[in-house]
Amino acid sequence: MAGIGVQTKNVISDEDPSEGFRLLKKSGFSDADFSLNGYLLNTDLYRNTVNKFFDRSITELEDFFAPHKEAAKKAGIAISQMHMPYPVYIPTGKKEINDYLWNVVAPKSMQICHFFECPYIVVHGFKLARYLGSEDAEWERTKQFLDYLAPMAKEMGIIVCIENLYDSIGGHLVEGPCCNVHKAAARIDDFNDRYGAEVLGFCFDTGHANLTGIDFESFLAGLGARLKVLHIHDNDGISDLHQIPFTFTKTRENRSSTDWEGFFRGIRKSGYQGTFSFETAPVLSAFPSGMAADVLQFLAKIGRYFEAAAGC
Amino acid sequence: MMQIISIIRSIIEPDHPGQGITDLLRSGFDSAMLEFAAVCMPGELENVGKPYLKRTRYSAAAEEPKQLAGLMKALTEQGRTAGLTFPIAEAPYAAVDTRRNDLADRLTELALECIKICGAQGCGCLIVRSPKAAVSPTAEEEESGLLWDVYRDFYLTLAQTARENHVTILLENQCREIGGHLVRGFCADEQEAAARVDELNRSASERYGPWSGREEQEADGPGPRMTGQPDNYFGFCMNVGTCNLCGQNMYDFATALGDRIKAVVLRSCDGSSDASLLPFTCVKKGQPQTDWLNLIRGLRKIRFDGCLIMDYADTAAACPPILKPQLLDLAKAQGSYFAWQIGMERMLERYSSRVLFGAGNMCRNYMKDYGAAYPPLFTCDNNKALWDTDFCGLTVRSPEALKSLPPDCAIFICNIYYREIEAQLKDMGLPNPIVYFNDEYMPTFYVDRLDSVTRKYDGQI
Numbered sequence: 001m002a003g004i005g006v007q008t009k010n011v012i013s014d015e016d017p018s019e020g021f022r023l024l025k026k027s028g029f030s031d032a033d034f035s036l037n038g039y040l041l042n043t044d045l046y047r048n049t050v051n052k053f054f055d056r057s058i059t060e061l062e063d064f065f066a067p068h069k070e071a072a073k074k075a076g077i078a079i080s081q082m083h084m085p086y087p088v089y090i091p092t093g094k095k096e097i098n099d100y101l102w103n104v105v106a107p108k109s110m111q112i113c114h115f116f117e118c119p120y121i122v123v124h125g126f127k128l129a130r131y132l133g134s135e136d137a138e139w140e141r142t143k144q145f146l147d148y149l150a151p152m153a154k155e156m157g158i159i160v161c162i163e164n165l166y167d168s169i170g171g172h173l174v175e176g177p178c179c180n181v182h183k184a185a186a187r188i189d190d191f192n193d194r195y196g197a198e199v200l201g202f203c204f205d206t207g208h209a210n211l212t213g214i215d216f217e218s219f220l221a222g223l224g225a226r227l228k229v230l231h232i233h234d235n236d237g238i239s240d241l242h243q244i245p246f247t248f249t250k251t252r253e254n255r256s257s258t259d260w261e262g263f264f265r266g267i268r269k270s271g272y273q274g275t276f277s278f279e280t281a282p283v284l285s286a287f288p289s290g291m292a293a294d295v296l297q298f299l300a301k302i303g304r305y306f307e308a309a310a311g312c
Numbered sequence: 313m314m315q316i317i318s319i320i321r322s323i324i325e326p327d328h329p330g331q332g333i334t335d336l337l338r339s340g341f342d343s344a345m346l347e348f349a350a351v352c353m354p355g356e357l358e359n360v361g362k363p364y365l366k367r368t369r370y371s372a373a374a375e376e377p378k379q380l381a382g383l384m385k386a387l388t389e390q391g392r393t394a395g396l397t398f399p400i401a402e403a404p405y406a407a408v409d410t411r412r413n414d415l416a417d418r419l420t421e422l423a424l425e426c427i428k429i430c431g432a433q434g435c436g437c438l439i440v441r442s443p444k445a446a447v448s449p450t451a452e453e454e455e456s457g458l459l460w461d462v463y464r465d466f467y468l469t470l471a472q473t474a475r476e477n478h479v480t481i482l483l484e485n486q487c488r489e490i491g492g493h494l495v496r497g498f499c500a501d502e503q504e505a506a507a508r509v510d511e512l513n514r515s516a517s518e519r520y521g522p523w524s525g526r527e528e529q530e531a532d533g534p535g536p537r538m539t540g541q542p543d544n545y546f547g548f549c550m551n552v553g554t555c556n557l558c559g560q561n562m563y564d565f566a567t568a569l570g571d572r573i574k575a576v577v578l579r580s581c582d583g584s585s586d587a588s589l590l591p592f593t594c595v596k597k598g599q600p601q602t603d604w605l606n607l608i609r610g611l612r613k614i615r616f617d618g619c620l621i622m623d624y625a626d627t628a629a630a631c632p633p634i635l636k637p638q639l640l641d642l643a644k645a646q647g648s649y650f651a652w653q654i655g656m657e658r659m660l661e662r663y664s665s666r667v668l669f670g671a672g673n674m675c676r677n678y679m680k681d682y683g684a685a686y687p688p689l690f691t692c693d694n695n696k697a698l699w700d701t702d703f704c705g706l707t708v709r710s711p712e713a714l715k716s717l718p719p720d721c722a723i724f725i726c727n728i729y730y731r732e733i734e735a736q737l738k739d740m741g742l743p744n745p746i747v748y749f750n751d752e753y754m755p756t757f758y759v760d761r762l763d764s765v766t767r768k769y770d771g772q773i
Contacts, residue, residue, distance in 0.1 A: 170599030172583035213558030250492025
């Protein structure tokens with residue numbers, strides 16, 4: 001039986017994490033995707049603003065997250081994946097901020113991931129193609145960053161996962177880093193060969209793939225066992241909405257405008273046996289708070305449907 | 313040599329083509345794409361074999377492919393007489409959301425007929441989209457890759473006739489439709505597309521022998537030939553609008569397909585709804601919604617020099633007829649602009665020595681990407697304060713220094729006040745070639761810009 005997970009963002013509070021984890025369990029989830037990125041917001045970073053959260057020592061950070069870890073354990077929820085704060089490099093940002101992201105936020109994120117006994121951490125690749133000229137040149141910079149993380153990952157038994165991202169051209173969302181499955185597979189293999197261990201894997205984001213018209217089936221099949229975690233969410237093919245699967249249609253026939261059948265076939269072909277994890281935090285702010293439990297239950301049920309449809 | 317080609321939809325009426333042909337020629341287009349869909353539309357194909365439906369004057373070819381030549385006759389004959397050439401054509405195709413799955417034979421007949429017409433017209437390339445209305449694949453077929461088997465057989469069926477008529481068949485990247493959402497379809501994956509073109513060429517060569525172009529075989533063909541591009545049974549047409557709908561990285565797309573790309577369809581859309589709009593017209597908050605940067609970078613990198621097809625059919629359809637000549641002028645100017653941008657590096661190669669005019673950001677960008685391969689002797693600037701200083705490894709001189717240049721040394725204007733500077737240089741009576749350089753679509757960029765007052769910059773990449 002596969003795990004069914006969801007983001008902790010908008011569910012778990014720092015004041016009383018046990019309440020949120022209990023709610024997740026009650027709703028039918030077995031896993032959680034810990035939203036570490038919620039502690040250093042990308043919107044702030046793009047404004048060249050950095051809060052002090054990661055200034056804490058690792059001991060202080062572990063103390064801060066100890067109640068979360070304990071509450072998850074008590075509720076029977078596995079923290080099976082985590083999202084590192086992003087971006088980890090701002091092309092037009094101040095040098096001191098980029099140095100801080102690289103030298104402080106990233107390694108501390110790895111240590112927090114280890115503290116949670118979480119096997120996967122998702123990182124965003126650098127968005128530099130405009131300046132460097134190509135996705136390949138951009139990857140070389142991301143690779144330097146991953147080479148920095150890989151020894152830590154190997155030592156801690158964590159697999160760092162790269163994710164298919166988008167970029168914006170006049171508000172039109174187009175493919176960004178890691179949207180080419182052939183390159184992604186070769187790059188992951190290269191890392192794991194060089195380190196003699198599984199230090200790099202892939203996080204397939206259904207919403208980003210839908211925005212960039214990616215063929216789910218062939219992408220997932222191409223990843224095969226390199227696929228480690230999922231970010232499942234839906235959108236209208238235009239904006240990154242992070243909504244509930246099956247809710248978007250574009251024609252009078254009202255068929256889903258996202259290729260979920262292709263997703264199931266792709267999951268089958270990849271041999272994926274991991275968690276079906278939803279990255280749908282915005283759903284919880286869109287629905288009235290009084291319906292949070294119902295919404296979470298609905299998501300968990302969709303997760304079970306996914307598990308069955310994908311034959312896991 | 314890149315050819316700038318116009319579509320004909322909404323420009324030329326096939327059964328009354330005179331005015332459209334004249335308008336195109338007057339705007340400077342000397343070639344157009346022979347779009348067979350103009351007389352055999354997707355909607356007609358959808359209704360094939362349904363006699364109870366209302367017929368239009370263009371139902372005939374869908375029902376009877378041999379009628380295609382007749383329906384295009386006025387256009388091809390009047391075009392040729394007036395001097396309009398047709399270097400490339402496009403076969404009829406089914407709608408992206410077609411419900412037909414029984415048109416395999418009809419699509420084959422139509423494509424074969426198109427090839428013969430192309431052969432007779434001296435048209436060297438025919439775009440043939442995948443015959444999606446030929447099959448309705450089950451999930452299992454799609455999963456096991458059987459769909460490609462069907463498509464491969466379809467294309468190979470065309471190969472012999474294509475060879476006989478010296479017509480290269482171009483596959484094109486296409487969308488498929490999921491509940492109204494257009495996503496990557498046939499040949500949208502660039503690696504897969506490249507592999508398919510190669511596989512088709514190998515198979516066709518094995519069956520029918522190596523490809524031989526018309527050039528070595530005949531000098532008395534019925535029409536003008538395009539220059540050199542068709543060099544095999546199969547090639548590729550990169551449709552920019554389709555790439556845009558699928559949010560693709562067009563640099564990667566172009567460089568993966570490389571010289572298999574014989575034609576590029578330039579069109580704009582919002583990335584969500586399919587449309588053929590004039591480039592640069594689909595914008596949001598002042599920004600284009602098509603990634604022209606990566607497209608031009610990619611085509612410049614592969615040194616593209618095939619057919620550049622301007623597809624602005626929807627813009628033309630919506631344009632008041634009285635304004636159409638001006639629209640065509642703009643479309644032609646855009647085609648020339650793209651050809652110039654794509655060929656920027658070839659333009660630099662053309663001159664054995666060069667100097668720059670301008671000591672600002674454009675000069676800085678020139679030196680970043682092209683300074684090593686095409687080093688200027690110096691740069692000059694009208695700003696006296698900069699004279700005899702160094703900038704990006706170049707000495708900045710007075711424009712007067714240009715008078716001592718050898719006459720074949722080109723002066724590259726690296727400043728957006730092109731026309732003003734060009735007039736200044738001409739007033740100086742310089743015999744040297746004056747060339748516009750441009751840094752809008754450079755292979756790489758600095759993250760920062762030179763401050764025009766402090767003359768400082770500090771990019772960290």
